[in-house]
Amino acid sequence: MSSSSFSEFRRQSPAGIVINYGLLLYKLVKSFWVFIPVLFSDNIENKWEYLLFVATGLTVLLLIVALVQFLFFKFKIEGNQFVLNKGVVFKNKTAIPMERIQSVNFKQNILHQLVGVTQVEIQTAGAKDVEVSIKAVSKQVAQDLKSELQRTQSNAEVLSDSEIPEVNFTEQERLVYALTFLELLKVSFSDNHLRSFFWIVAITFSFGYQLEDIVKDWNFADKLVQFVVLNKEEVVSSLLGITVLLIVGILISVVVSFFRVVLRHFDQKVVYKKEGIEVSEGLFTRREDVLKISKIQYIVEVTNPVKKAMGIGTVKIKQAGSAKMKQKKLVELVGVKLPFMQELKSLFFLEEVTESSSVFRPAPYFVFRMCLRSFAFVCLVNLLIYFNSFSWLEALLLNSILLPFTVLLIYLKRNKTYFQFDGEKLIIGDGKISTITTIIEFYKTQNIQTVQSVIQKRGGVATIKIQTASGVVKLPCLHQTDAILIQKKIIQKVENSSRDWI
């Protein structure tokens, strides 16, 4: 512990050279991958000598750049500021005052894990602020740096955490939730496969002809795909073919979803710590995020009938951060069991007596608009049917499936959309097959916007957009009178609330 002092300028761990090198290589390949086949073309004489020359040249060059980057990357803590110097040609000096630091997160991708270092990311909030990431330090130094930053921060006593009671945060760390592999399987199985299926179909059809060339080269894999692509007309124009396609598509979608979920959420753990809730996850890239309760802007619960039957749900937690880090502000807990969901909610939102609970529903215009949009979609599908020369019977059959399904979706969406004020909270219901519930403490609103098209104005309908420090929450197609009421209520709350939004 005593070895890590941050009062003097210090460099990253020497392994940072490797990380820099890896990053540079990745960037190079990413921007020039188009030219890679050119290198292997047969037109060049002495091909192998040439390749060797290029490879060595690049290796040495990148190594030098990585080394220089490493040498000129220095950081320290100076008084009430975190100071970072980097760059040779473009010198960059960054100083972040402690009170602006929102959170310090760790990240490890596969390269980091191999050389045994951690990336430290310092997040700040506000419109024009900077994000800082220190690419490679040892785990020990990372933790020291974090505690040092937090110590200086608490000395500065700028954050107004005092108003938020420290519920349940015991002195020792407590692991409250860990996702097992089996639960990961459940999660990926119960995802919305219909949506990903449509994507797969769209991609397959738009790249169909290019796929043909590739598919021809495969020896054994996916004979079925080969069949489908080569006999596209026959398959598509028969109803049986479509059914087979549907099943195969959904199977593919399950597999894709499985890989996505495992890559991102593998071994997801939630630990209660003194400074907040720590979430760590990921297979190749480990991410550690610390959620501060006061920083949370709103949460979104997602569940669907399959998930409900298995007793799990997803909780998306949106926290404040600067505009650049849109993705990183979202922490997604998948496969959360219902009791834990309740616990999280009571942790995030102060329990208060529900004295006033008024429910609003969207105007009939909402249904009208959905019908209009679905009608356009159905027309498009019928156009496709027309151009693919289906028989009348098949077209009729397809429509007799499609139409009731659309009507069902509209009906579900209508019934699931509501806006409810519950004390300090605004609860927004949404969803078609799945049920999406957004819970926002509405005094955290940054600004509020009412939007009406000319047609909506004539019909006395308005949409409200609530802008928070972590994205927009929409209340679509309210009765105008309700919209005015809601807007007034929220603005009054914001103006009279003494609690800070962060």
Place this chain on the structure above:
Amino acid sequence: MVLKRLLVFLVFSITVLVGYFIQLQDWFTSLILFSVLGGFFFIFLGLLWLAKAHFNRKKFKISDKHIAYQEGLIFQRETTVPFTRIQHIEIDEGPLERYLGLATLSIYTAGDSGRDLKINGLELQKAQEIKTFISNFMKDE
């Protein structure tokens, strides 16, 4: 007033131009030229009308606790920003604005849409007044 003068000037200059062309060309070409010019003129009028309608929609309202701004012709928006959530206020003057003595007032909050409220075409004096008014309030907090 400025608009009226502009219009008179336009009508005058177009008449002169058309007269010149009619004297130059045969009647058929001049007819086409005339209709094209007339078309342009009506488009110009339409655009002017649109600009005016757009302008008339723009209204702002300042209470002692929030500022609201209304704009938009087809999609009508009203944005309300409570003073307690304002991060900073900016006054910009572009070259044209400076020439006309106007300024743009931008109000930023921590919402991630960046600039949350932007009122352009304010007189510089007025913009500064609003800024000091809101800044004073923010200090009171």
